[in-house]
Amino acid sequence: MLREIKKELVEYISRNTGIDKDTVVKVLRAEEAFFMMQIRKALEKEGRV
Numbered sequence: 001m002l003r004e005i006k007k008e009l010v011e012y013i014s015r016n017t018g019i020d021k022d023t024v025v026k027v028l029r030a031e032e033a034f035f036m037m038q039i040r041k042a043l044e045k046e047g048r049v
Contacts, residue, residue: 010028014021043049 010021010024013024
């Protein structure tokens with residue numbers, strides 16, 4: 001199910017912006033990695049990790 005959502009999101013962004021799908025995927029992966037880093041930092045700051 002998650003894969004379908006990601007595929008739909010990539011297609012939607014690509015269709016509405018004109019950006020090729022490979023670039024959209026790269027940006028979404030970078031954004032996901034950034035959010036994970038922010039979450040990890042917040043948890044470390046609270047002493048949960």
